[in-house]
Amino acid sequence: MSFQVALNFEDGITRFIECRPDETVAEASYKARINIPLDCRDGACGTCKSLCESGGYDGGDYIDEALTEDEAAAGHCLPCQMTPRSDLVLRIPATSAAAKTGPATHTATVAAVKQHSATTVEFALDVDDRDALDFLPGQYVNIAVPGTDQTRSYSFSSGPTQKQLSFLVRTVPGGAMSGYLAERVRAGDRVEFTGPMGSFYLRETVRPALLLAGGTGLAPLLSMLEQLARKPPAHPVHLLYGVTTDQDLVHLDTLEDYAEVIPGFTFDHCVADAASSARNKGFVTGLIDSSTLHDGDVDVYLCGPPAMVEAVRGHITALGVTPASFHYEKFTPATVRATAEAA
Known part of the structure; x- marks a missing residue:
């Protein structure tokens, strides 16, 4: 054993x-x-x-x-x-280089591509050595964009035990991965990636948790929810999901499914566009108060674009509430992924 x-x-x-x-x-x-x-x-x-x-x-x-x-x-x-x-x-308080190790490299086959909307696409990979690939829910990999010399970082939207890997991509005009997925991708294409990486991952649930997603920042939170569906938490988990327009909303049906199977899991969403048909119009900060934060007895996980992450951090500070732990990740539509964590 x-x-x-x-x-x-x-x-x-x-x-x-x-x-x-x-x-x-x-x-x-x-x-x-x-x-x-x-x-x-x-x-x-x-x-x-x-x-x-x-x-x-x-x-x-x-x-x-x-x-x-x-x-x-x-x-x-x-x-x-x-x-x-x-x-x-x-x-571990050392770099991987100091430990004489580094990220593992894996190869995979493109299994499926789904265009959710004009702004969001999802693709799935079948990994050659899936049994050798382990990751923590919330982590990401660096994927080599086929036909280019560039790489892009994407968080798993699938859970650690799911056989097939999936990733959410926000389409960007002129983007390397956006262009590949829109123009050249074919089922059966070969893809190489390295990882897993990142300090943004689900910790042991020892208190209530608040998950906050902006746009495709929903991806790592979906991975966390898949883990929680497999290992139900002993404390309530609430997710807030914010996007710019209605067409940016994805996986609401998936969140509904998780609400059915994860004890104590609830979620809400909002859309910034004033013309939206959503019940909540505006930003996720409008849905966060001291009760949402359990007066500080909460673990916060936040993933989204830099402006959204900073707005949420500032809002929580202004409320005068200090979460028991606060884990966050910023993403940009470029090759550089800025990550940070405060506990």
């Missing part, structure tokens, strides 16, 4: 290893040729100190100088001493 351990590095690269309950995470990582930085193997130096964001474990033996009681209570751990009691997600 072994458990899966996700190692998320400072540069956003995530690698997965298998770890037996009778071996330490550091031992298992070294077997997988991933060198978590450490200066001792005795729980004395604290060099490998990491943060466990999900799962249960035995912390092992160590001295207070390496890990204080307060740090241990906050979820910090020493991979050189800890042994898993379940699957784990660890945030």
Whole structure:
């Protein structure tokens, strides 16, 4: 018997290893040729100190100088001493390069393309080595655009256990991926991508959660919902979805389906266009108040264009409410993906 351990590095690269309950995470990582930085193997130096964001474990033996009681209570751990009691997600305070590893490369076949509207298209991939690809719900990959020398970053809209991968793309005039999907794509095309990457992913649900999406920022939240459908949360989850026009709305039927199967899941949406037929007109900030934020006892996950992300952050600050944790990701229609996280 072994458990899966996700190692998320400072540069956003995530690698997965298998770890037996009778071996330490550091031992298992070294077997997988991933060198978590450490200066001792005795729980004395604290060099490998990491943060466990999900799962249960035995912390092992160590001295207070390496890990204080307060740090241990906050979820910090020493991979050189800890042994898993379940699957784990660890945030490692080092780059993947420092650990002598990097993102994995995968090849896939285009299985389907769906044009939701003039602004949004979705495509699905069948991966050659699907069993070897693991990711955390909310993460992304860098996809090489067929027929070009460019790559684009897209979050999974499918869940980690779904066989087929899916991605949402906002079409951009002159865009490399937009042009490929509109003009050249054919079922059976071969695609290469690297990943998974990103520090924007679903943590263990230990309190209510508020999910906020702007446009195709809905994609990683759909991946999170698929995970929650498989592992129902013990706390309520509410999703707010904002777009510019009615034609930008996608997957409302999918959200309805999740509301039927995920206990405590609810959602609402709004459209900025004053001519919209939506019940809520305006921006998602108009749907956020202290009660939506559970007076701070909430984990917030926010994904959307930079202006929307900054508007939401400013609005929450103005409310005078500080969420227990706040994870966010900004996306742009270019090759550069700016990510950030505050907890």
